[in-house]
Amino acid sequence: xxxxxxGCWNNSNNTxxxxxxxxxxxxxxxxxxxxxxxxxxxxxGDNYYPKKIKTDKGKYSVFDDTHFSNGFNKLKSIEKQVYxxxxxxxxxxxxxxxxxxxxxxxxxxxxxxxxxxxxxxxVNPDKCHIINKIITxxxxxxxxxxxxxxxxxxxxxxxxxxxxxxxxxxxxxxxxSIYENEQEKQEEKGKTEQExxxxxxxxxxxxxxxxxxxxxxxxxxxxxxxxxxxxxGHHPIYASKQKTTQTQNKIKSxxxxxxxxxxxxxxxxxxxxxxxxxxxxxxxxxxxxxxxITKDNKTITIPQYVVGxxxxxxxxxxxxxxxxxxxxYDEFGIKYTRNDDCKTEYGYLSV
Numbered sequence: 001x002x003x004x005x006x007g008c009w010n011n012s013n014n015t016x017x018x019x020x021x022x023x024x025x026x027x028x029x030x031x032x033x034x035x036x037x038x039x040x041x042x043x044x045g046d047n048y049y050p051k052k053i054k055t056d057k058g059k060y061s062v063f064d065d066t067h068f069s070n071g072f073n074k075l076k077s078i079e080k081q082v083y084x085x086x087x088x089x090x091x092x093x094x095x096x097x098x099x100x101x102x103x104x105x106x107x108x109x110x111x112x113x114x115x116x117x118x119x120x121x122x123v124n125p126d127k128c129h130i131i132n133k134i135i136t137x138x139x140x141x142x143x144x145x146x147x148x149x150x151x152x153x154x155x156x157x158x159x160x161x162x163x164x165x166x167x168x169x170x171x172x173x174x175x176x177s178i179y180e181n182e183q184e185k186q187e188e189k190g191k192t193e194q195e196x197x198x199x200x201x202x203x204x205x206x207x208x209x210x211x212x213x214x215x216x217x218x219x220x221x222x223x224x225x226x227x228x229x230x231x232x233g234h235h236p237i238y239a240s241k242q243k244t245t246q247t248q249n250k251i252k253s254x255x256x257x258x259x260x261x262x263x264x265x266x267x268x269x270x271x272x273x274x275x276x277x278x279x280x281x282x283x284x285x286x287x288x289x290x291x292x293i294t295k296d297n298k299t300i301t302i303p304q305y306v307v308g309x310x311x312x313x314x315x316x317x318x319x320x321x322x323x324x325x326x327x328x329y330d331e332f333g334i335k336y337t338r339n340d341d342c343k344t345e346y347g348y349l350s351v
Contacts, residue, residue, distance in 0.1 A: 001154045002037055004030060006348040007044035007087065007234060007281025009310025010071030012051050012064050021067075022346050023311030027074050034350055039153075041080050041348075042160070044281040045087025045234030047071075047134055049312060063129060072137045075144065083160060084146045087234035087282065090134055091164050091175040093127045128175035135178070146179075149211070150218045155227045159215065159267070163233035163280070165204040166260025173200045180207075208263050215267065229267070229276040230351075237264055237291055238324065238336045239306055241283045242316040251318055254282060258329035265293050265332070268300040276300075279349070281308035284315040286343040294333035307349045317342035 006026065015021040030038075048068050050061035075082060138144040149160050164176055219226070238255040256264070268276045278291075287306035292299050308315075324336040 001039055001156060002034075002350065003040050003042060004034060004038050004348045004350050005042040005044060005232070005279055006307050006310040007085075008046040008284050008308040008312040009043065010047050010068065011049040011312040012067035013049060014311060014313050021071065021311055023071060024074055026310055026346050026348055027077060030348055031077065035078065035080065038080055038350070040083065041078055042083045042158075042232050042279070043075070043085065043310070044232055044279065044307065045085045046089045046281060046308075046312065047084065047087065048130055049089055050130070063133075068133060069137070072141060072144075076141050078143065080143060082144045083148055083158075083232075084134075084138060084144050085160055085232060085234055086131070086134070086146075086162060086164060086179050088164055088167055090131050091128075091179065092130075093175070128178050131175050131178050150214055152218065152222045152224050152226070155224045157215075157219070157224075157226050157229045159211075159229065159231045161211065161231060161233040161263075162207065163235040163256070163260060165207050166256040166263075167235055173203065176203075204259060208259060211263070212266065215270075226271065226274050229271050229274055231264070231267065231276065231278045233278070233280050235260075235282045236280050236306055237261065237278060237293075237302075237304060238334060239283050239287060239289065239304070240318050240322045240324070240336075240338065241285065242318045249316075249319065251322070253324070255328075258331065261293060261329070261332055261334070262295075264302065265295055265300055268293075268302055269298070276302050278302050278304045279351075280304070280306055281310070282306070284308040284312050285317055286341070286345065286347065286349070287317070288339040288341050290337045290339065292333075292335040294335075295331055299333075305349060309343070309345065309347050311346060314344045314346070317344055 009023045009026070011021060011023070030041075048063075048071065050063050051067070053060045053062055135146065138146045151158050162176070162180070235256065236254055237260070238253065240251055240253050243250045243252055255261075264278065283306050285306065286309050289304045289306075290301065291304050292301050318338065322336070322338045324334070327333050
């Protein structure tokens with residue numbers, strides 16, 4: 001069996017020219033060299049980056065339908081099954097109209113009278129414009145699958161995680177609900193920040209419980225002898241990158257919250273005699289590392305591959321190999337060792 005994977009790809013700002021983003025080269029190379037021998041492709045999120053425009057009034061993100069569709073049409077050309085995960089940029093709120101462009105005045109609409117049987121969403125569709133477009137576009141392309149979470153093929157278990165639940169840096173509950181197809185039918189006005197935080201944590205815990213249950217059901221219903229477990233997500237469990245400025249080189253780290261780390265630990269603990277790998281994106285480079293996660297004097301080891309090289313602007317590699325070894329969240333000891341092969345090149349990982 002063979003599969004390919006990458007993430008962080010459909011970037012309308014990072015192009016050689018208006019009609020040829022760097023992502024095109026990645027897919028052209030894949031179609032030429034590896035398509036015939038590849039069974040499927042996993043895209044690990046950040047499926048669209050709006051144009052960034054600076055004006056006197058501030059910075060804006062502008063959605064461009066042409067760039068968006070060009071990217072998905074190129075993905076369609078793979079002609080293989082594509083499993084599409086969501087990243088933080090897919091679920092973040094974005095300004096998708098250029099504030100500098102004059103708008104035609106709109107005629108006021110008569111309020112719609114709702115029937116008792118009609119369901120309405122309280123989510124502002126403009127605020128979640130990107131995920132709505134991704135869902136619509138993906139559903140129109142037969143080889144793109146955004147719904148599959150777990151499957152077994154040739155004694156290999158594949159698990160696709162929505163790691164946005166474990167990213168504490170973004171507010172995305174309502175856009176994530178659209179992706180998970182579980183929109184809340186409750187009034188959000190008047191909620192305190194603490195109440196909103198509790199709602200998000202409740203959703204995350206429900207998600208974790210369901211993922212664990214689904215994995216157990218899948219294993220019990222399949223007679224395969226699992227030899228490898230491949231876990232995919234958008235965010236790294238832990239990773240480092242370097243931001244180079246005119247005055248300094250600053251090393252930044254990105255990591256799961258406590259519940260995300262515990263989920264990985266629990267999954268790996270179920271497969272003590274099976275090889276488990278974690279593959280992700282988010283950091284815009286190729287990076288191979290090893291993570292050791294310790295809880296209650298028990299350590300699990302998991303190789304991690306960051307493949308955020310699909311077409312977004314690349315991040316610098318840390319100048320030397322990084323070892324992070326410390327206690328996190330009062331429960332877990334985590335040792336992170338980055339291997340030698342960090343690359344700042346566009347491409348995909350073939351496994």
